[in-house]
Structure formats: C-alpha cells, structure tokens
Amino acid sequence: xxxxxxxxxxxxxxxxxxxxxxxxxxxxxxxxxxxxxxxxxxxxxxxxxxxxxxxxxxxxxxxxxxxxxxxxxxxxxxxxxxxxxxxxxxxxxxxxxxxxxxxxxxxxxxxxxxxxxxxxxxxxxxxxxxxxxxxxxxxxxxxxxxxxx
Amino acid sequence: xxxxxxxxxxxxxxxxxxxxxxxxxxxxxxxxxxxxxxxxxxxxxxxxxxxxxxxxxxxxxxxxxxxxxxxxxxxxxxxxxxxxxxxxxxxxxxxxxxxxxxxxxxxxxxxxxxxxxxxxxxxxxxxxxxxxxxxxxxxxxxxxxxxxxxxxxxxxxxxxxxxxxxxxxxxxxx
Amino acid sequence: xxxxxxxxxxxxxxxxxxxxxxxxxxxxxxxxxxxxxxxxxxxxxxxxxxxxxxxxxxxxxxxxxxxxxxxxxxxxxxxxxxxxxxxxxxxxxxxxxxxxxxxxxxxxxxxxxxxxxxxxxxxxxxxxxxxxxxxxxxxxxxxxxxxxxxxxxxxxxxxxxxxxxxxxxxxxxxxxxxxxxxxxxxxxxxxxxxxxxxxxxxxxxxxxxxxxxxxxxxxxxxxxxxxxxxxxxxxxxxxxxxxxxxxxxxxxxxxxxxxxxxxxxxxxxxxxxxxxxxxxxxxxxxxxxxxxxxxxxxxxxxxxxxxxxxxxxxxxxxxxxxxxxxxxxxxxxxxxxxxxxxxxxxxxxxxxxxxxxxxxxxxxxxxxxxxxxxxxxxxxxxxxxxxxxxxxxxxxxxxxxxxxxxxxxxxxxxxxxxxxxxxxxxx
Ligand SMILES: Nc1nc2c(ncn2[C@@H]2O[C@H](COP(=O)(O)OP(=O)(O)OP(=O)(O)O)[C@@H](O)[C@H]2O)c(=O)[nH]1
Ligand SMILES: [Mg+2]
Numbered sequence: 001x002x003x004x005x006x007x008x009x010x011x012x013x014x015x016x017x018x019x020x021x022x023x024x025x026x027x028x029x030x031x032x033x034x035x036x037x038x039x040x041x042x043x044x045x046x047x048x049x050x051x052x053x054x055x056x057x058x059x060x061x062x063x064x065x066x067x068x069x070x071x072x073x074x075x076x077x078x079x080x081x082x083x084x085x086x087x088x089x090x091x092x093x094x095x096x097x098x099x100x101x102x103x104x105x106x107x108x109x110x111x112x113x114x115x116x117x118x119x120x121x122x123x124x125x126x127x128x129x130x131x132x133x134x135x136x137x138x139x140x141x142x143x144x145x146x147x148x149x
Numbered sequence: 150x151x152x153x154x155x156x157x158x159x160x161x162x163x164x165x166x167x168x169x170x171x172x173x174x175x176x177x178x179x180x181x182x183x184x185x186x187x188x189x190x191x192x193x194x195x196x197x198x199x200x201x202x203x204x205x206x207x208x209x210x211x212x213x214x215x216x217x218x219x220x221x222x223x224x225x226x227x228x229x230x231x232x233x234x235x236x237x238x239x240x241x242x243x244x245x246x247x248x249x250x251x252x253x254x255x256x257x258x259x260x261x262x263x264x265x266x267x268x269x270x271x272x273x274x275x276x277x278x279x280x281x282x283x284x285x286x287x288x289x290x291x292x293x294x295x296x297x298x299x300x301x302x303x304x305x306x307x308x309x310x311x312x313x314x315x316x317x318x319x320x321x322x323x
Numbered sequence: 324x325x326x327x328x329x330x331x332x333x334x335x336x337x338x339x340x341x342x343x344x345x346x347x348x349x350x351x352x353x354x355x356x357x358x359x360x361x362x363x364x365x366x367x368x369x370x371x372x373x374x375x376x377x378x379x380x381x382x383x384x385x386x387x388x389x390x391x392x393x394x395x396x397x398x399x400x401x402x403x404x405x406x407x408x409x410x411x412x413x414x415x416x417x418x419x420x421x422x423x424x425x426x427x428x429x430x431x432x433x434x435x436x437x438x439x440x441x442x443x444x445x446x447x448x449x450x451x452x453x454x455x456x457x458x459x460x461x462x463x464x465x466x467x468x469x470x471x472x473x474x475x476x477x478x479x480x481x482x483x484x485x486x487x488x489x490x491x492x493x494x495x496x497x498x499x500x501x502x503x504x505x506x507x508x509x510x511x512x513x514x515x516x517x518x519x520x521x522x523x524x525x526x527x528x529x530x531x532x533x534x535x536x537x538x539x540x541x542x543x544x545x546x547x548x549x550x551x552x553x554x555x556x557x558x559x560x561x562x563x564x565x566x567x568x569x570x571x572x573x574x575x576x577x578x579x580x581x582x583x584x585x586x587x588x589x590x591x592x593x594x595x596x597x598x599x600x601x602x603x604x605x606x607x608x609x610x611x612x613x614x615x616x617x618x619x620x621x622x623x624x625x626x627x628x629x630x631x632x633x634x635x636x637x638x639x640x641x642x643x644x645x646x647x648x649x650x651x652x653x654x655x656x657x658x659x660x661x662x663x664x665x666x667x668x669x670x671x672x673x674x675x676x677x678x679x680x681x682x683x684x685x686x687x688x689x690x691x692x693x694x695x696x697x698x699x700x701x702x703x704x705x706x707x708x709x710x711x712x713x714x715x716x717x718x719x720x721x722x723x724x725x726x727x728x729x730x731x732x733x734x735x736x737x738x739x740x741x742x743x744x745x746x747x748x749x750x
Pocket of ligand 1: 156161264265292
C-alpha cells in the first residue's frame, strides 16, 4: 500500500472516531453543566471533573475532525497527535487514580486493601475516555509513518 | 584567572557550567533561569580557575536587572577569558553579543552549543572559516551530552583578544 | 573601536554568508506540535488538558500518601503513642507545646483525637510538614520541573499572555506567576527579568499577596478539597483586578515581555531528579524547621495569653468585617511563619468549634485570608533583599508601598468574600 492510501484510510478513520469523541465530549459537557450524571452498563459519566473532561474530550473531537482536510500535512497530523494525547491524559490519570486508590486499606481497614477490595476498584463502570483510549492509539502508527517520510 | 560564561538566555550556559565545574546550578528550558551569577572552579593544567555562570543577556546594553548583572560582571572582570556561548541554530543573534564582547577587548572563546539541534535542522556551519574570520577559538559543543566540552576547556588558555578591525578585514577580504 | 548597531549587523551578515549554510529543512512533528500549543484556538484546550492532568495527578498522588497511609499513621499510632509516653500530660505547659494542648468541652479539658487539633510541635507540626505537605509538594514540584524542562512553560506563558491582551490586561509577567505556585521565594527573584521598577514592584507585591504556594495548595487540597478550585479562582481574580488597578495608578511603564520560545526537549531523568532533590532538600532544611518553630511560636503566645488578647482586640474586625470567628487569630499569627501550618490549624479549630460556630464558608474565607493577609516570612525576607538591590535607599518607600497594597487588598478582597456569602445567604 502506498503512503497516500494509508493517509486516506487514516483520514476516514479519524473522521469517524472524531465524531464519536465529539459526541461523548458533548454529552459530558451537557451533563457537567447541568450537574447530572449518567450510567449505562459499564459506561458512566459522573464526578466532579465531568465538565472539564467534557471540554477536553470535545476539543479532542474537534481536533480530529479539523484534520480531515490535508490529513497528511504535518500540521494536521500534529492536531491528531494532540487530540490523542488529550485522551491519554484523561484516561491515564483515571487509571493512575484507580491504581493508587486500590492499594491502601481505606479509613477503617488495615494498612493495605484486601484482595476483594483491590479487585473491586477496577470493576467499573468506566468513563468514556477509557473506552476511547485503545482506538486513539492508532495515531502511533501515523507518528511512525511521519518519521519515515 | 577568571572565566566568564556569557551568552543569550537559554543557550546552555548553566549546563556548560555544571559540566566543567561539577556544580549544581539550575538548568531549565526557558529563558531567564539564572538571574544572578554563580561561581565555580575548574583546574586547567596546574592552574585553578574561577568560572562564573553569568545570567543570559541579549546585548551589552542591559534591559533588565539580570542583564545588568551580566554587563557588570564583564566590566568588573576586564582581564578574564569570556567563553561566549552561542546557540548554533541562532548563530547570527549570538554573534552580535560575541562581537560586542570582542570590541570591549576581552579574550574570547566561542562555543557553538546545541550543535545537535543545528544538525537536525540541517544548518551547516563552517567552523574552520568562522575561526579564521573571528580570529578566536571556535568549538562546536553539545553541552547536554558533554561533546566538545573537553576541547572547549582546552582552548581557554589559548584565548586571545582580537581587534574588531581585523574581523572586518577578514570578512571583507575573501 | 566600537561599532554602531548597524555596522555590527552588517559584519554578521557577511560572516554568516561565508560560514553558514541553511540546508533544506522540512517541519517535523515536533515543530508542528510546538506551533499548535501556542496558538490560542488549539493551545487553550491543550493547556486545559495539561492542567487537568496535573490536578488529577496531584490529587491522586497526595491522597495516596496522606489519606491512604500517613493520616492513619499519625492519628492512629503516633498521636496516641505520644499522648501515652510523653512526660507531663494534659495541662502541663511543655506537654501542650510539644504534644497536645487539649481543648475545653463542656468545662472539661479533653485530649485531641487527631493531629490537626492537637497542635503540638511533634504532632501537628510533623503531621502538617511530613504527613500532608511533603507528598503534595513532591507531586507539585515534579510537575513544575517537567514544565520547566520540557519547554512548555514559556509556551503556556505566551498563551496566557495572548489571552490577557484580548481582555485588556497588559504587562503581567506570567513566568514568575507560574513559578510562584511552587514557592513565592524564587518567584520574587525571577522578577529580575522584568524591565522596569514599576513592573518589578507590581509583580513582587502581587505574587506575594495572591499566589498560594505549593505547600499551601497541598494542604488546602486535603482540608477543603471541594473549594480549592474556588479559592484559587478568587485569588487569581484578585491578582488581575488589583494588577489592573495598580498598573493604572503607579506612574511608569510596563513594557511588553517578549518571551523567546525554546524548542521542546525531552526532560532528562537526571536533571529532573537533581532539581527535585534540590527542592526537597530546601524543604527539609528550611521549611520543616519553620513549621516546627511556627508551632512553638504560636503555642508560647497562647500560653502567655497574647493570642487571646489579640483575638479580643481584633474580634470586631474578624467577626464584623470578614465574618470569621475570633479563634482564627492564632492561624493568622501562624501564617507569618508558614501558610501551610496556618491552614492546618484552621482545620483543627473547625473541628474544635464545630460546624455551627465555624461553617465551611467561614473556613473558606479564613483560608483566603491566610493566603492574602501577609506573605510568609521567607518571602518577606526575599522581597526586602530584592527591594534593597533594586531601590537602594528607596527600599523603605518600596516596602511601605507593598504594605499599603497589602492592607487594601486584605480589607477589600477579604471583605468582598464575606459580602458574597451574605448575598448568597450562607453567611
Ligand atoms: N539539545 C541540546 N540541548 C541543550 C544543549 N545545551 C543545553 N541544552 C538545553 O537547553 C536548555 C537551557 O540550558 P541552560 O543551561 O539552563 O541555559 P542558560 O544559558 O543557563 O539559560 P539562562 O540561565 O536562562 O540564561 C536546557 O533545557 C538544556 O537541557 C545542547 O547542546 N543540546
Ligand atoms: Mg542558566
């Protein structure tokens, strides 16, 4: 496959992904502004930082979409990279927080958490950024591709 | 003998200083980290020399307190060797300060720092030619990895003061 | 011979023609990233993401150590153990300075059950310094250092500056402002990069008054987690309002800062580690002794009755104007030494007085007052030193000027918060 078609696939992939990200961002923003929360299966949108997460996710979505034109241009690529990095920040901090939360025993417990308590921390539900995280990793392929050029 | 490390802000003076003196001065990637001078020592041959990390300055007409310190340092130490550190990616701006220092009659050694970034950016500097024109030692360095620092130090004792007229003649002449 | 500026550039032009060849250069991803981080449209969301990342990291990291382990250690083991073995016991003067002063509950002197309340050198002093502030500042400094070393700091500064200009704010020095969040002391020194005396005076004064330091932030996060955002916003807002007013009032110029934006670097572990270590060493050798001394200082004043006397003198102002209980006098005195200590003490006082006599809004007001009302002693010393360098004999006017601004700010900005609570109907 030549580079041009690789970039074309990327353009379409990130356009679709961008729309999904944008939609989640908008949902978080709306819930954040109105002070409500949402839960469905393993997905949840709640918490004190919801508004901020919404702003970040919404902007990331907008970055993805705005890279549609001239997708292979390095400046457009930078936006895709940044958008993905923004998702990584939110998701990464969520994971980091979970890990740190799972270790100590809590107010009434012992020094360290019990095995069940430890696992329970990871049981979900999760914020949308965690679901979006794996799909945003595709950008790494394009970073490599840019470097080869 | 004293050695002054001078140059624009954020060109790597403090990194060079820490390398040659083993000191622990703050290095950061923003201009204006060092606002006061710092002293350290280096042994060259049998001589113990005092090295001074001078705050970054754009020119010898000071614009703020930190630059004032820099200019005062130079004035107070007329007989010291000035290691003029230049960011190789912004060589023209750096040469401006270097020329100013040369005009004042100080002995000068020029370090072309950030050589790695200049290479990445495909900037080619003819070091030998620059040395001929300026008439002072010119050494490419990469302060963060230590490349060229040894040579830089070895050139310090060979530093001479040159007349700006001879620089003018050298550029005009070829 | 001395050349004129033009002659110099002329020579440089010739030199560069002969020695430098600029080869073909295509923008790399790094350059493109560098660009989009300073353009407001893309830069602002990115900055929000970075700050969000920092805030969550800060909260999680500090919470892990403080709430996860250190509170348990200090309240559950250290305090009871000391109460058990320390000679003297409740009521003894030395015991009350070192371990626990106790407090009156329906006419009986009872022992404290946590390290905020006890207010002894070995209990509250160590708990505040090591249990709460240390984990917070490790996280905080780590972030600041990465900000400094990566090259994002000047970009963030340029971005903020651009936004300021759009809303008509000029001449703010953003880099010292951000550094100030770590500690006010080096930020005061960083004002040397400003061009005019006016700017240096304005920035030093405003930074010292309005910007809370990392240590204070850390303990606020532990004590009033839901309100830290609000307190910060209120303080920053004050910074700009008073900055704007001062800029108009003080004669002189505040020229624009033109900040050179360096390329991004990957921070090296070696340099990050070295700088973190230097900061922590500073914390252990300077800050912790000050915290402990602060406790001694306040406790001695308590014992000899000075605090109660001050509390009665200032009661009309504290209660009437700021709407906080007179018991906040002691933390305000402690704030001379260390702000983090003062905030910790406020928490202890709330626990003693109860939520009714000292509600959360009053707590928020007192935290704001602690931030505003006087810089910590280390910052004051640095301001005096810099002022002397800057003004020579004029340092007296300089300091009186700062003090005047300080008084005005405390009364106006502190009183305004009380007014806000009254309007909201919560005070
Ligand atoms: N890639 C590269 N980076 C360098 C080199 N030398 C220094 N740096 C980086 O450049 C930045 C600035 O270095 P400093 O030594 O703090 O600069 P300074 O000249 O002391 O700056 P001021 O104190 O502000 O005047 C740091 O982030 C260094 O890691 C070099 O040769 N190559
Ligand atoms: Mg420096």
